[in-house]
Amino acid sequence: MPTILEMRGITKEFPGVKALNNVSLSVEEGEIHALVGENGAGKSTLMKVLSGVYPHGSYSGDIVFDGEVRAYRGIRDSEADGIIIIHQELALIPLLSIAENIFLGNERARGGIIDWRRTEARAAELLEQVGLRESPKTLVDDLGLGKQQLVEIAKALSKDVRLMILDEPTSSLNETDSRKLLDLLLEFKAKGMTSILISHKLNEISRVADTITVIRDGAAVSRLDCAEGISEGRIIRDMVGRSLDNRFPERVAHAREETALEVRNWTVRHPIHSERRVVDDVSFHVKRGEVLGIAGLMGAGRTELAMSLFGRSWGAGIEGEAWIGGARADLSTVRRAIDAGLAYVTEDRKTYGLVLDDTIRRNVPLAKLEAVADGLVVNRNREAEVAERYRKRLNIKSSSIEQEAVNLSGGNQQKVVLSKWLFADPDILILDEPTRGIDVGAKFEIYTVIRDLAASGKAIIVISSEMPELLGVTDRLYVMNEGRFVAEMATEEASQERIMTAIIKSGEEAA
Amino acid sequence: MTQASTNPGSDGFTASQAKASWSFLRGHLREYGILFALIAIMVFFQIATDGILLKPINLTNLVLQNSYIVIMAIGMLLVIVSGHIDLSVGSVLGFVGALAAVMIVQWDLPYLLAAVLCLAAGALIGMAQGFWVAYFRIPSFIVTLAGMLVFKGLTLWLLAGQSVGPFPAQFQLIASGFIPDIFGAEGLNLFSLVIGLVVATAILAFAIRTRMSQAKTGAPTEPFAFFAAKHGLIFVALVYMSWLMAGFRGLPNVFIVMALLIAIYSFVTSRTTIGRRIYAIGGNEKAATLSGINSQRLVFLTFANMGMLAALAGLVFAARLNTATPKAGVSFELDVIAAVFIGGASMAGGVGTVVGAVIGAFIMGVMNNGMSILGIGIDWQQCIKGLVLLAAVIFDVMNKKKG
Numbered sequence: 001m002p003t004i005l006e007m008r009g010i011t012k013e014f015p016g017v018k019a020l021n022n023v024s025l026s027v028e029e030g031e032i033h034a035l036v037g038e039n040g041a042g043k044s045t046l047m048k049v050l051s052g053v054y055p056h057g058s059y060s061g062d063i064v065f066d067g068e069v070r071a072y073r074g075i076r077d078s079e080a081d082g083i084i085i086i087h088q089e090l091a092l093i094p095l096l097s098i099a100e101n102i103f104l105g106n107e108r109a110r111g112g113i114i115d116w117r118r119t120e121a122r123a124a125e126l127l128e129q130v131g132l133r134e135s136p137k138t139l140v141d142d143l144g145l146g147k148q149q150l151v152e153i154a155k156a157l158s159k160d161v162r163l164m165i166l167d168e169p170t171s172s173l174n175e176t177d178s179r180k181l182l183d184l185l186l187e188f189k190a191k192g193m194t195s196i197l198i199s200h201k202l203n204e205i206s207r208v209a210d211t212i213t214v215i216r217d218g219a220a221v222s223r224l225d226c227a228e229g230i231s232e233g234r235i236i237r238d239m240v241g242r243s244l245d246n247r248f249p250e251r252v253a254h255a256r257e258e259t260a261l262e263v264r265n266w267t268v269r270h271p272i273h274s275e276r277r278v279v280d281d282v283s284f285h286v287k288r289g290e291v292l293g294i295a296g297l298m299g300a301g302r303t304e305l306a307m308s309l310f311g312r313s314w315g316a317g318i319e320g321e322a323w324i325g326g327a328r329a330d331l332s333t334v335r336r337a338i339d340a341g342l343a344y345v346t347e348d349r350k351t352y353g354l355v356l357d358d359t360i361r362r363n364v365p366l367a368k369l370e371a372v373a374d375g376l377v378v379n380r381n382r383e384a385e386v387a388e389r390y391r392k393r394l395n396i397k398s399s400s401i402e403q404e405a406v407n408l409s410g411g412n413q414q415k416v417v418l419s420k421w422l423f424a425d426p427d428i429l430i431l432d433e434p435t436r437g438i439d440v441g442a443k444f445e446i447y448t449v450i451r452d453l454a455a456s457g458k459a460i461i462v463i464s465s466e467m468p469e470l471l472g473v474t475d476r477l478y479v480m481n482e483g484r485f486v487a488e489m490a491t492e493e494a495s496q497e498r499i500m501t502a503i504i505k506s507g508e509e510a511a
Numbered sequence: 512m513t514q515a516s517t518n519p520g521s522d523g524f525t526a527s528q529a530k531a532s533w534s535f536l537r538g539h540l541r542e543y544g545i546l547f548a549l550i551a552i553m554v555f556f557q558i559a560t561d562g563i564l565l566k567p568i569n570l571t572n573l574v575l576q577n578s579y580i581v582i583m584a585i586g587m588l589l590v591i592v593s594g595h596i597d598l599s600v601g602s603v604l605g606f607v608g609a610l611a612a613v614m615i616v617q618w619d620l621p622y623l624l625a626a627v628l629c630l631a632a633g634a635l636i637g638m639a640q641g642f643w644v645a646y647f648r649i650p651s652f653i654v655t656l657a658g659m660l661v662f663k664g665l666t667l668w669l670l671a672g673q674s675v676g677p678f679p680a681q682f683q684l685i686a687s688g689f690i691p692d693i694f695g696a697e698g699l700n701l702f703s704l705v706i707g708l709v710v711a712t713a714i715l716a717f718a719i720r721t722r723m724s725q726a727k728t729g730a731p732t733e734p735f736a737f738f739a740a741k742h743g744l745i746f747v748a749l750v751y752m753s754w755l756m757a758g759f760r761g762l763p764n765v766f767i768v769m770a771l772l773i774a775i776y777s778f779v780t781s782r783t784t785i786g787r788r789i790y791a792i793g794g795n796e797k798a799a800t801l802s803g804i805n806s807q808r809l810v811f812l813t814f815a816n817m818g819m820l821a822a823l824a825g826l827v828f829a830a831r832l833n834t835a836t837p838k839a840g841v842s843f844e845l846d847v848i849a850a851v852f853i854g855g856a857s858m859a860g861g862v863g864t865v866v867g868a869v870i871g872a873f874i875m876g877v878m879n880n881g882m883s884i885l886g887i888g889i890d891w892q893q894c895i896k897g898l899v900l901l902a903a904v905i906f907d908v909m910n911k912k913k914g
């Protein structure tokens with residue numbers, strides 16, 4: 001097969017960091033090329049160089065596409081050549097319709113006047129191609145993340161794409177949606193399209209990739225041909241530089257007798273459609289020293305449950321009781337919830353987790369600023385010590401604690417959010433998709449942190465769409481579907497099948 | 512630069528210090544650019560006006576003329592950092608001036624009591640607006656636009672369309688008084704000079720202490736030469752200014768008030784938990800709220816504070832004119848907001864410093880003053896000020912992109 005893309009000796013520096021150091025990448029026409037590496041290795045940066053987000057001249061090295069050296073000065077230039085990137089963070093406009101989003105900046109128009117018939121007809125075709133059964137008029141805001149991702153792909157297809165770049169497209173999708181998306185990629189490949197896929201989910205990579213390029217610390221360390229049967233262990237070894245024997249730390253049961261948190265008959269209504277019960281009469285408990293998992297599909301109401309408990313940060317008409325340490329707890333504001341010992345680590349780090357323009361030093365102590373202050377005055381030395389401690393402990397890849405959160409790689413941003421709540425030192429820690437976008441090595445470290453916290457007597461609640469993660473790190477599981485808890489099981493006796501069965505059965509009963 | 516003399520040592524050391532300072536400056540152009548702009552503008556007008564600008568009497572005047580803009584810019588900075596805006600400050604200033612006139616001149620209330628009542632009224636006005644912004648999420652632009660109209664109207668009503676004055680002499684001292692000279696030297700207000708010296712020394716000592724404690728924990732610091740040059744410059748400038756003013760009638764009372772406010776609010780914004788939280792709210796309100804920060808109450812308080820400072824500015828302004836007029840404060844909000852943005856604050860919130868806002872206010876003030884001395888008409892003055900605002904913000908944005 002001919003080579004469609006060659007990036008030669010790419011070097012890209014930011015003030016204080018060399019994000020890419022002489023990286024070469026070669027992609028063949030019609031293949032699915034996977035790009036893997038640890039958080040902050042430079043994957044997104046490499047793709048931003050390729051697509052002109054970082055314009056020609058701001059990096060050194062050559063981009064050869066279709067046999068010619070290219071100098072892209074912006075996204076428009078690379079798109080003209082058919083290179084389309086779908087960024088790690090989705091870039092759709094929530095209050096515009098699917099069709100409007102697909103043709104944004106590329107409108108079907110004559111003389112500046114939009115031809116709505118043509119727009120919608122073409123949008124419908126594209127939706128058909130990506131297998132999304134929605135009207136082109138539907139607002140993007142009303143779609144789940146999985147469907148939004150498909151809209152992004154439809155948008156890419158609308159532009160005569162030759163090379164599609166997907167930066168962690170499945171990190172916020174559940175397994176069913178992920179599978180659908182990957183099948184779609186395979187379908188496109190059969191039609192001759194080339195794609196570059198970035199992902200931390202190695203099972204997906206092994207399933208669809210033809211070639212893998214591993215990047216470590218800004219350098220390409222290996223190029224693996226999947227036809228030869230590459231094991232995940234091999235990929236990990238190249239990524240991390242050592243082999244990783246276990247994906248999960250050993251599970252020692254630490255659950256104690258005392259109940260840390262008990263929730264009774266918790267009901268939460270949708271803030272706008274108040275007849276909809278997003279959480280419906282849920283009761284559960286978690287013991288000190290226990291890691292509790294909540295499994296379920298996207299949209300089951302898990303995030304809403306967690307946020308409504310955490311200072312009523314979501315929903316309306318909340319009913320029910322929460323008991324902490326044997327007494328009725330007042331969780332009516334975030335401050336009170338924190339004071340009662342609760343913490344919630346959000347799944348949406350950019351919107352709810354970080355002050356993006358602030359440095360690591362200022363983000364980490366934010367939830368417990370009093371602890372680094374003398375009275376009302378922030379003690380900057382103590383603040384710096386704290387930030388530095390967590391930077392080391394969670395291995396946050398950054399030039400220093402003075403780096404702004406917005407300039408960190410996705411996975412490292414996640415670690416900053418986690419640091420913030422670890423520093424707040426809660427008794428009950430709710431983690432919502434704690435390893436989203438995090439590399440395998442760092443996942444192990446986070447699981448270790450979770451188990452250590454449990455060992456020290458904290459109660460941990462893990463919400464995750466990755467079932468292996470729930471099965472690997474928790475002690476006990478609840479399964480949630482359509483706002484209700486439909487099953488409870490000890491993790492030892494749980495399996496993916498049992499969880500799925502519980503979900504499906506509850507769905508049938510409801511119908 | 513003068514760092515060579517402050518660092519006796521080998522030439523290599525000096526050269527590397529100079530280089531480090533230069534690259535540090537390039538990296539922090541956004542923070543210092545505005546200070547250089549002020550200096551450049553002052554030098555320009557000093558030359559263009561044949562030295563009138565820095566004549567003691569003119570310098571004193573400049574401070575007096577600008578005091579109410581500076582006072583309000585400090586409050587506005589907090590509002591803008593928290594992600595909001597307050598368009599009503601000019602009207603509030605006028606209203607409070609009118610209120611003071613009615614209480615003191617027409618009702619014969621003691622002026623101290625009236626002043627306290629006026630400050631309370633300002634705070635109440637701020638709360639009334641902040642209440643809707645913070646707790647009902649009505650956009651501040653709209654709430655304060657309404658406030659601007661309302662208080663403009665109330666001022667007219669209160670004064671019945673007339674000017675009310677004059678104020679008792681003691682009240683006027685707020686704006687036109689000077690600190691007494693306890694030493695009683697001839698031709699020079701020695702006490703003012705001493706205050707200037709003490710303040711300058713205190714700032715220097717504070718800076719050195721901070722730097723030493725930073726060095727101890729290995730936090731990043733400015734290159735030594737840069738640090739020395741910067742604080743040397745600040746020290747000299749402060750002492751020189753107070754010497755100039757001491758040669759006229761001494762430091763104006765308002766100057767002391769302003770200096771205190773700047774010191775207090777700089778400290779609050781940069782060093783306290785409250786300040787930190789206001790920046791976090793402006794940076795990402797959702798994340799701040801989910802970190803347990805009571806953003807509603809803080810936004811409410813920011814507006815209350817703004818109202819109080821606008822009231823203070825109203826008192827100063829009324830005392831300076833020695834009368835309350837229905838025209839007082841018209842379009843002041845524009846100067847105040849411009850000062851804050853020139854000083855590097857961001858429209859989106861979360862960014863900006865008190866010192867920047869004050870420098871921004873002085874840039875506007877020096878331009879007003881200088882252009883008036885040069886006899887440039889109000890028409891061109893407006894144009895030029897508008898362009899300077901635009902240029903400052905463009906510079907800011909370009910700098911951020913490059914970084």
Ligand SMILES: Nc1ncnc2c1ncn2[C@@H]1O[C@H](COP(=O)(O)OP(=O)(O)OP(=O)(O)O)[C@@H](O)[C@H]1O
Nearest residue numbers: 014019039040041042043044045407408409410411
């Ligand atoms: N604008 C920037 N300014 C400074 N440093 C940056 C900037 N953008 C990225 N970096 C740094 O470059 C490095 C590579 O980041 P990049 O986003 O490419 O990582 P990644 O491989 O995509 O990681 P992840 O898997 O976490 O998404 C990181 O150390 C990051 O901190």
Ligand SMILES: [Mg+2]
Nearest residue numbers: 044088409410
């Ligand atoms: Mg990335």
